[in-house]
Amino acid sequence: MPIPKIGPGAILVKVEMAGICGTDVHLQRGDLTIKPPVPILPGHETIGKIVELGEGRTRDWAGEPLKVGDRIMWAHEDCGECYFCTVVRMPVLCERRSGYGFGPPELLRGGFSEYEYIGPKTMVVKVPEELSGEEAIGVGCAFRSVMAGFERLGGVHVGERVVVQGAGPIGLYSLLLAAEGGASRVIVVGAPRKRLELAKRWGASEVVDIDEVKDPGKRKEIVLSLTEGRGPEVVVEASGVAEAINEGLEMVQKGGRYLVLGQSSFAKVQIMPSLITSKNLTIIGSISATIAHFYKALQFLKAKRGKYPLGEIVTKRYRLEEINEALDRMALGEEIKPVIDFR
Amino acid sequence: MPIPKIGPGAILVKVEMAGICGTDVHLQRGDLTIKPPVPILPGHETIGKIVELGEGRTRDWAGEPLKVGDRIMWAHEDCGECYFCTVVRMPVLCERRSGYGFGPPELLRGGFSEYEYIGPKTMVVKVPEELSGEEAIGVGCAFRSVMAGFERLGGVHVGERVVVQGAGPIGLYSLLLAAEGGASRVIVVGAPRKRLELAKRWGASEVVDIDEVKDPGKRKEIVLSLTEGRGPEVVVEASGVAEAINEGLEMVQKGGRYLVLGQSSFAKVQIMPSLITSKNLTIIGSISATIAHFYKALQFLKAKRGKYPLGEIVTKRYRLEEINEALDRMALGEEIKPVIDFR
């Protein structure tokens, strides 16, 4: 591909690291609710080093000066003008959102590429120098989504018990935010063992291995036994498995809150709606994030890097030409957050 | 049944009017998620005239003096001491809630009876003199639940569009609260025609008759055409039909709120959970209410009685001995709010 001309406000970056997301696997298989065009240049969680700055692009959103050589991350591009951007003020619902990692190759808007073109309206944020690529890369998709979801949740309140369903990147960052936000106990229900071990190093009070405890009823019992028989005040769905919804509705304490983050497929599940009323529940769905959540996630990681082994979420580094192998292993759940490392 | 002795704080009332609720029909059929003992004395929405006041019971909750002859209504009795009453502060979830209309006949705690015994810890509220029995009776179950649900919703904001699913008492009071709370448009989706006609007299902007428009896809189209193609900001589920959940999730605007009030059975429904995330939805379940909601509902009705034909919700008055006929007609959907009239 030819490298595009960098007009006013645009940025050309050399990709340093591109995360491979579960969504990329779904993209390859075609089972997402969104249907991008083919051919496609994937890669929506990326750290890039600035190669060229278009005229007028002198700062990142926070007023920090930008210069060639800086590492940056960027959000999907909201139009800022549609009903959802301006009236509803939920830019994640933008009707003309123009993303990265979901377009045709010639636009060079995807991280599985040596260079990437950042459009003039795209909001960018500098990666703090203290953070390694492995520590920061998760912000590009999972963590900024978790940050946005927790905002919609109103945060976890001091002393609350939290169950996180799923031990992938969304689950792990949910665990971190819950633990650091004052939860008195965070229980991670997921698999495989390797991910649960990282969950423990990231502050999980307990883990429930669904490969071992295969019966949801049994899992509910374990969770109840850890929460005085009443269940957790908050459940976070981070598994992406439709069936998890039932387990969450069952486990959550009466009067509790259920944050649904992981669902993105056409899969259906049978639920009993009277649980929502009889338990007086609040269920909050959340998708994607804005540049504010990138910033907050990066600041959070910078503050906590001494406390947790944040880089261990990257379980393997691939070269660009190994991408298919990476996607295959991702599909098998053998990795947490594999990356393509261009450095 | 012998009339119980009235100890300190208790009250004996002569029942004036007892509402027949959809729940009573389900109770008769045994398809509720709760399983009360048999024999049972039903009747949980009742207006009673005070016959005897136990020692120390001199005021209603609001400090209004109580005397023999006053008409009152009362809430289920919360223990005030359990975890849900005191820590969670959601007394509707009280673990030892002792209700009216769900106990054995000898307790005389049910409205399908000439006299009813109101326990010493039961909170009561005077019915404003301005209100007829027909105007007030709906507060006893449907309206106080709607009032509580709207509180959990945070109210309807000025200018929002609202769809109410269901045209029974819960639907009709939801319509009233939405319209008077500032909704710019309230669309009622339900049946039969008779209820929809009352909905119009109670302020519905439009009604969609599900007996006529049987296809949910078609109903969604109608609703979207009335809401600039985006759907309503708020949907209120007041139908009690599990399948309505899907229709609600489909109709509600992205970023919107879905208040689920009507679900109370074991019925299940298949949903696509990714709608919750991809539409950034908030789903709020609500059950029952406290005395505060009785009070607010009665005050509301008192203020609006000149504006709407509030008493028309009572479509038929029965004598106690006609109760089975009443339940049968209720089951057929031929009534909105039938009552047993003891006056």
Added chain:
Amino acid sequence: MPIPKIGPGAILVKVEMAGICGTDVHLQRGDLTIKPPVPILPGHETIGKIVELGEGRTRDWAGEPLKVGDRIMWAHEDCGECYFCTVVRMPVLCERRSGYGFGPPELLRGGFSEYEYIGPKTMVVKVPEELSGEEAIGVGCAFRSVMAGFERLGGVHVGERVVVQGAGPIGLYSLLLAAEGGASRVIVVGAPRKRLELAKRWGASEVVDIDEVKDPGKRKEIVLSLTEGRGPEVVVEASGVAEAINEGLEMVQKGGRYLVLGQSSFAKVQIMPSLITSKNLTIIGSISATIAHFYKALQFLKAKRGKYPLGEIVTKRYRLEEINEALDRMALGEEIKPVIDFR
């Protein structure tokens, strides 16, 4: 002044009507907390008719097509990039906000002028055809600010009692929103008589004329007598007088909310802070608004124009050359919303 060249995205309008705001009087006197440069072209609440549309400006924010001849209104221009725009997500606090009505004449960004230049990043909204200039003009400053303030308040809940302090445009629109948002009673405390008479026509339950009842203690008594001795759940400060703060803190019910909208000067007032704790109060300040609030305000007026004499807020129309006379009369409180009428 020469008419500026209209570049991409910019708009040239012919001013139809320019509202004269209390702020303009303060601007003339120099007692505002903000200090704009002199000379200045005032006029920040304006309706303009499109004369020329810059390249690429084809729609208003809501996707409505724009064409020469359309009437529009516009918000102050937020940078969209600073910490307050992007992280705090309160663009009203934008660090580089570039307003209309506060700049030097040569920019032609002020309504006291035949033509006005609307910059390419300025969000605009069409004025619904149903609304006359007199009905719509108040949206330009007072009403959009009230709309934003009520959003921060979380709205008025059904059945709440509201006291509005002040009967100028901010007070009157607060009254409207409270009444239409479900307040069971709205009491306006203000002066002069002429404004209070309009308040009554706009739905005030009662008015308290501070020219007649000069003693704040006496006014508090009146308000308490109208609210069962407990005071209103919500007080809205819309007077701009520092001393009103004390009266509001005194009147508001324990546990209530106090929305402060009117304060904009250097004036100080002595308060007793223990009122804030002992009454468990929430005090919410709000300034300015975004394009969303313009839109919602205009939609609200369109829906309510049959119900209230909305145009009567414009008490006098001046020609541009009468501006000093207009400001003088405004200062004397002899008008509610005077305008310069260019039609």
Added chain:
Amino acid sequence: MPIPKIGPGAILVKVEMAGICGTDVHLQRGDLTIKPPVPILPGHETIGKIVELGEGRTRDWAGEPLKVGDRIMWAHEDCGECYFCTVVRMPVLCERRSGYGFGPPELLRGGFSEYEYIGPKTMVVKVPEELSGEEAIGVGCAFRSVMAGFERLGGVHVGERVVVQGAGPIGLYSLLLAAEGGASRVIVVGAPRKRLELAKRWGASEVVDIDEVKDPGKRKEIVLSLTEGRGPEVVVEASGVAEAINEGLEMVQKGGRYLVLGQSSFAKVQIMPSLITSKNLTIIGSISATIAHFYKALQFLKAKRGKYPLGEIVTKRYRLEEINEALDRMALGEEIKPVIDFR
């Protein structure tokens, strides 16, 4: 005093430890906004060991069994029936609240006494066995109030910066909750040095000693320099000094929240109300607490006792006969939380 007869539901406790509160000093001096009768038996933060349990009092609020010998704490007694208890649902505003530590000696409802009588409607909570008296005593007044205040605040969100004004018990517990609730930085502004040293051991990022930095303008500068020039998102007033209000309004970031906990006197202060509007602030006052906050505070302390030296807040133990000396030293600010130790 004779020991009262223990009727149904009442409890007789032997006082183990009675905290001396700043309020007791004010009580002695008579400069509170509340005016209790004289003579008075003070002591409103007390740990008692159960000596006798009235009939029917078998559990604490959380369902834990109660027996003679258990250590308990208790809340002020709300009527549960007034407008503020039932409709507003803020029992801290109860119109007939019957407190401990503010009544005549013969009732034996105050902690400065060997025995104390706990009324039948008083909610009690067991002190976890893990906690020493010194670790738990602060829950009796300061910490439960902080817990309630933070609830009204909606908690501190992950990454927020917090300034706490005051380094007494309210300030110190505010610091703890903010730090454990996810604040990225907590700055305590107070004195004397001794308290600030404890603040550091309790997790303060920085302390500002007002004995050293006497100029509020200079203090503001320090705080701004620690918060990127914008100020903290949250300020907690825990000083009880009226003048602190101005400093808080000045320091807090635009768009921020100000939680006012410490104000309880008649003192007045001159403020500039336009700060509230121009900074788009939310100010939240909070007073007292319910049994839920006692419980949550005790659970919190139990979970954190390994992490912080919680017992060090008790700087001195007195015998009952030394009470006047204790009050004098308290007034001089020489103690943080002195106690009367009956053990």
